[in-house]
Amino acid sequence: MAEHPAYPVGLRLTGRRVVVLGGGQVAQRRLPALIAAGADIFLVSPEVTPSVEAMADAGEITWHQRPYQEGDLADAWYALIATGDTEANTRASAEAERNRVWCVRSDDADEATAWTPATGHSEGVTVAVLTTDARGRDPRHTAAIRDAVVEGLRDGTLVAPHHRTRTPGVALVGGGPGDPDLITVRGRRLLAEADVVIADRLGPRDLLAELPPHVEVIDAAKIPYGRFMAQEAINNALIEHAKQGKSVVRLKGGDPYVFGRGMEELQALAEVGIPCTVVPGISSSISVPSAAGIPVTHRGVAHEFTVVSGHVAPDDERSLVDWPSLARLTGTLVILMGVDKIGKIAETLVAHGKPADTPVALVQEGTTAAQRRVDATLATVAETVRTEDVKPPAVIVIGEVVKVGPTVGAPRK
Structure with missing residues (x-):
C-alpha cells in the first residue's frame, strides 16, 4: 500500500455516524471539525479532557464513558482511533477493516486506511494538504504548506481569480491605524479582490502598492467639488462604480464607524439598493x-x-x-x-x-x-x-x- 499515493477525497458526514475512540488531546483537536461537518459523533473513552467533556455536556457529541468494546464501530462511516492503549487500537483497527469503515489511527499511520490532512479555511474554501505516501510523512512540512497557502489566500498575497460572476457591491474596510500589517485578514483579502479602491489619506497606504495593475485606485482626498461636498462626492463615486458591476472597496483608516462616516456611506448605498459589507478595523x-x-x-x-x-x-x-x-x-x-x-x-x-x-x-x-x-x-x-x-x-x-x-x-x- 505504501507504494501508491493516498487518494484525496472530501467526506460529507452530515448525520452520519463517526466513531471516536479516545478522549485525549488528539480527539480534542479533531472533534471541532467533525462537529462542524454535522457528524453524529459516538465517542468512547473512560476519561476525556475538560474541553471534550464540555462538548459532551453541550450535546455536540455522545460520550460513552468506558473502554473500547468489540462492535463499537458497527454502522460507522468513519472512525478516529486515538486511545493510549495500543492493543485496543489494533483490535479496533481490525474491526474497522472487517466492516469496511475508513479508519484514521493516531498511533500508527501505516496501519490506518485513511490519513487526516492538514487543513485550513479561507472564505468558503477548505485547503487540505496530504503527504503522498507513508514513507516520507512529515506532519510539520505538511502543516507549513497548509499555513502558507491559507495565509496567502487570507492576506491577498496569493490571489485566486473568481471564474464565476461575482456579485458587485461595496465593502467598507477599516484599514487600521496605519501599519499595513494591522489590517484585518478579511479586509486584506477583499482589497486583493477589488476592481476599484477608494482610499482615505489615513488608510494603510503601503497596501495600495501591492494591488494588481488593473485595479483603479481613487484618492478620496482628491475627489472634486470641494471640502463641503467631499462626502457626497465619495458616496456618488461608490454608487457609480458599483452600478458598473465592479467590486468596490472603500479603504478607511481605523474603523469605519469610529469617526469614519461609515454609516453615512452605508445609508447612501442602501438607498439605491447596492449591497454593502462592513469590515471592522482596529481603531487608532x-x-x-x-x-x-x-x-x-x-x-x-x-x-x-x-x-x-x-x-x-x-x-x-x-x-x-x-x-x-x-x-x-x-x-x-x-x-x-x-x-x-x-x-x-x-x-x-x-x-x-x-x-x-x-x-x-x-x-x-x-x-x-x-x-x-x-x-x-x-x-x-x-x-x-x-x-x-x-x-x-x-x-x-x-x-x-x-x-x-x-x-x-x-x-x-
Missing part, C-alpha cells in the same frame, strides 16, 4: 496608545476610557461633547482629531475640575515608521504642541495611564 483610539506603550485601562489606575472627537473646540456651538462631565471622570480620555484644538480642550477640562498636572501624551503617526510620542500635562500641552511642532494625525491620551509604562517616550520598535 486603542491601538496607537498601545503602540506607544500606553494602556487605555490599567488595574488600579483607570477602570474606563472615553473616546471623543476634538475636531471642534469645546466652545463651538457645533460641539456635541459634554466636556464638563468628561472633566469629572477619573478614567482615561482619548481624543482624536484634536491637535489644533488641544489648547482650548485642556483649558476647558481644567476649568471644570480636572487637575492641571494631569499627564498628557500625544502620539503622532502612530504604528508607522514615523511614530513619535510627546508628553506634557494639561497645563503645558498647548505650548508643547507648538514647540514640538506636533502635527496631525495624532492621538491624544489624557490620564494617569500615561505614566504607567516602564519607559515614558519610548520610541516605536
Whole structure:
C-alpha cells in the first residue's frame, strides 16, 4: 500500500455516524471539525479532557464513558482511533477493516486506511494538504504548506481569480491605524479582490502598492467639488462604480464607524439598493496608545476610557461633547482629531475640575515608521504642541495611564 499515493477525497458526514475512540488531546483537536461537518459523533473513552467533556455536556457529541468494546464501530462511516492503549487500537483497527469503515489511527499511520490532512479555511474554501505516501510523512512540512497557502489566500498575497460572476457591491474596510500589517485578514483579502479602491489619506497606504495593475485606485482626498461636498462626492463615486458591476472597496483608516462616516456611506448605498459589507478595523483610539506603550485601562489606575472627537473646540456651538462631565471622570480620555484644538480642550477640562498636572501624551503617526510620542500635562500641552511642532494625525491620551509604562517616550520598535 505504501507504494501508491493516498487518494484525496472530501467526506460529507452530515448525520452520519463517526466513531471516536479516545478522549485525549488528539480527539480534542479533531472533534471541532467533525462537529462542524454535522457528524453524529459516538465517542468512547473512560476519561476525556475538560474541553471534550464540555462538548459532551453541550450535546455536540455522545460520550460513552468506558473502554473500547468489540462492535463499537458497527454502522460507522468513519472512525478516529486515538486511545493510549495500543492493543485496543489494533483490535479496533481490525474491526474497522472487517466492516469496511475508513479508519484514521493516531498511533500508527501505516496501519490506518485513511490519513487526516492538514487543513485550513479561507472564505468558503477548505485547503487540505496530504503527504503522498507513508514513507516520507512529515506532519510539520505538511502543516507549513497548509499555513502558507491559507495565509496567502487570507492576506491577498496569493490571489485566486473568481471564474464565476461575482456579485458587485461595496465593502467598507477599516484599514487600521496605519501599519499595513494591522489590517484585518478579511479586509486584506477583499482589497486583493477589488476592481476599484477608494482610499482615505489615513488608510494603510503601503497596501495600495501591492494591488494588481488593473485595479483603479481613487484618492478620496482628491475627489472634486470641494471640502463641503467631499462626502457626497465619495458616496456618488461608490454608487457609480458599483452600478458598473465592479467590486468596490472603500479603504478607511481605523474603523469605519469610529469617526469614519461609515454609516453615512452605508445609508447612501442602501438607498439605491447596492449591497454593502462592513469590515471592522482596529481603531487608532486603542491601538496607537498601545503602540506607544500606553494602556487605555490599567488595574488600579483607570477602570474606563472615553473616546471623543476634538475636531471642534469645546466652545463651538457645533460641539456635541459634554466636556464638563468628561472633566469629572477619573478614567482615561482619548481624543482624536484634536491637535489644533488641544489648547482650548485642556483649558476647558481644567476649568471644570480636572487637575492641571494631569499627564498628557500625544502620539503622532502612530504604528508607522514615523511614530513619535510627546508628553506634557494639561497645563503645558498647548505650548508643547507648538514647540514640538506636533502635527496631525495624532492621538491624544489624557490620564494617569500615561505614566504607567516602564519607559515614558519610548520610541516605536
